[in-house]
Amino acid sequence: MSRLIVVSNRVAPTQEGSPAAGGLAVGVLDALKETGGLWFGWSGEIVGHGGAPSIDQQGTVTYATVGLTRRDYDQYYRGFSNATLWPTFHYRTDLSRYDRREYAGYVRVNAMLAKQLSTLIKPDDVIWVHDYHLLPFARALRDLNVTNPIGFFLHTPFPVGEVLRTVPPHEELVKAMCSYDVVGFQTHSDRQSFVDYIERGHFGVSTEEGVMQAFGRVLKVGTYPIGIYPDAIAKAAEQLSDRKAVAELRDAMRGRRIIMSVDRLDYSKGLVERFQAFEQLLTDAPEWQGKVSLVQIAPPTRSDVQTYQRIRQALEGEAGRINGRFAQLDWTPIQYLNRKYERNVLMALFRLSQVGYVTPLRDGMNLVAKEYVAAQNPEDPGVLVLSQFAGAAEQMPGALVVNPFDLSQMAAALASALSMPLSERKARHSDMMARLRASDLSTWRDAFLDDLRHVATAASVTRKA
Numbered sequence: 001m002s003r004l005i006v007v008s009n010r011v012a013p014t015q016e017g018s019p020a021a022g023g024l025a026v027g028v029l030d031a032l033k034e035t036g037g038l039w040f041g042w043s044g045e046i047v048g049h050g051g052a053p054s055i056d057q058q059g060t061v062t063y064a065t066v067g068l069t070r071r072d073y074d075q076y077y078r079g080f081s082n083a084t085l086w087p088t089f090h091y092r093t094d095l096s097r098y099d100r101r102e103y104a105g106y107v108r109v110n111a112m113l114a115k116q117l118s119t120l121i122k123p124d125d126v127i128w129v130h131d132y133h134l135l136p137f138a139r140a141l142r143d144l145n146v147t148n149p150i151g152f153f154l155h156t157p158f159p160v161g162e163v164l165r166t167v168p169p170h171e172e173l174v175k176a177m178c179s180y181d182v183v184g185f186q187t188h189s190d191r192q193s194f195v196d197y198i199e200r201g202h203f204g205v206s207t208e209e210g211v212m213q214a215f216g217r218v219l220k221v222g223t224y225p226i227g228i229y230p231d232a233i234a235k236a237a238e239q240l241s242d243r244k245a246v247a248e249l250r251d252a253m254r255g256r257r258i259i260m261s262v263d264r265l266d267y268s269k270g271l272v273e274r275f276q277a278f279e280q281l282l283t284d285a286p287e288w289q290g291k292v293s294l295v296q297i298a299p300p301t302r303s304d305v306q307t308y309q310r311i312r313q314a315l316e317g318e319a320g321r322i323n324g325r326f327a328q329l330d331w332t333p334i335q336y337l338n339r340k341y342e343r344n345v346l347m348a349l350f351r352l353s354q355v356g357y358v359t360p361l362r363d364g365m366n367l368v369a370k371e372y373v374a375a376q377n378p379e380d381p382g383v384l385v386l387s388q389f390a391g392a393a394e395q396m397p398g399a400l401v402v403n404p405f406d407l408s409q410m411a412a413a414l415a416s417a418l419s420m421p422l423s424e425r426k427a428r429h430s431d432m433m434a435r436l437r438a439s440d441l442s443t444w445r446d447a448f449l450d451d452l453r454h455v456a457t458a459a460s461v462t463r464k465a
């Protein structure tokens with residue numbers, strides 16, 4: 001089988017099970033090990049000037065990483081990727097800014113990374129590129145005459161045309177995406193936004209099922225929802241129930257109910273609205289005062305981007321205000337923990353709680369929703385309250401699906417989750433577990449790689465003919 005090259009902005013830490021290991025890291029590492037492969041991307045370091053990739057071989061996997069200069073980092077990463085694309089792709093045009101120098105930096109860094117990688121590519125390699133930092137990466141490789149199959153998977157939502165068009169170089173970006181052979185999205189609606197943009201702009205048409213001709217190229221456009229390994233999570237959650245952090249929380253709660261939320265601290269996650277809906281629960285259903293706490297775990301990320309500093313302040317303000325309004329000597333309504341936890345401990349904390357409260361304003365998929373369900377005790381499972389704007393909502397009808405902009409509806413959903421009878425909780429949980437097993441992390445990876453390798457086979461047949 002052909003060698004796999006994975007390209008992502010950050011090359012994931014090499015230690016498995018590390019706290020930072022999310023779906024991308026866990027999912028693709030397996031595939032890289034299976035066929036042997038190369039993982040290429042930014043080392044996370046700021047350097048004085050660019051240089052050749054540093055290579056680190058571990059077993060069958062080679063890690064090739066490059067540093068970024070301060071200017072590259074500011075323009076490509078902090079600028080266009082995280083201050084333009086991230087907010088826009090999450091429908092926050094109010095937080096998005098456009099600076100043409102940053103965009104030029106984004107294109108320049110993609111070209112630089114492509115050039116660095118091109119020296120390492122062999123003729124039979126297939127290349128799988130991840131996420132919004134690298135939309136023009138295949139375009140840059142094609143400019144260097146790389147003809148290998150190249151696939152792209154977007155972990156975030158893909159916005160509807162009206163929103164996408166607020167980014168001035170929108171057409172150039174979508175055209176660049178059409179240099180890939182396979183373009184994959186988390187949900188049907190993200191995929192549809194991409195297809196609609198192309199068809200309504202008369203840039204191309206859908207031909208056979210899942211295939212488009214656009215900007216002079218033929219590409220497969222698919223939906224590949226990322227998953228988890230639910231049984232491994234269930235096991236970890238059960239085994240770790242006696243760990244210190246878990247025991248501490250259990251003691252601190254002294255029989256009170258727990259509503260649990262875990263997110264990176266990001267404005268797309270709807271944290272302020274979530275706190276306010278919890279406040280509304282305490283107002284609308286005062287019988288819950290003193291009986292339930294919201295535990296919000298949210299470690300800061302991208303803390304050098306200004307909007308992230310603001311969300312942190314806003315959240316601390318809201319938690320303080322709500323706690324000031326309701327707290328009793330022996331009860332804190334909102335426990336807000338600004339830190340990371342070891343993954344397995346997190347799963348055990350999920351299992352301890354009665355409600356998983358996952359209400360992003362927009363989210364590509366949201367793995368926390370899936371992890372929460374997997375971590376539950378099947379004999380006494382907690383209830384998932386899930387935003388309709390998380391990609392996961394397309395796959396999890398067993399959740400109480402809410403509109404995160406409707407605080408009263410969210411408060412009502414929390415109240416019904418807290419008092420849901422055991423039989424209904426069990427039925428919802430087993431339905432969702434079956435779906436999580438049927439569409440797990442290896443399903444996601446294999447479906448994408450099958451499509452990409454199919455392109456490789458078709459291309460080699462055409463070359464031979």
Ligand code: ADQ
Nearest residue numbers: 022023155226263264299339340341363364365366367368
């Ligand atoms: P994220 O926006 O990072 O990912 P999510 O899917 O929820 O969001 O993944 C976060 C991961 O980090 C989860 O595995 C979670 O357990 C872990 N995590 C969160 N907080 C933590 C903490 N305090 N300590 C330790 N671990 C923590 C992006 C997209 C998502 C998409 C994923 C995968 O934004 O929509 O689901 O990629 O494609």
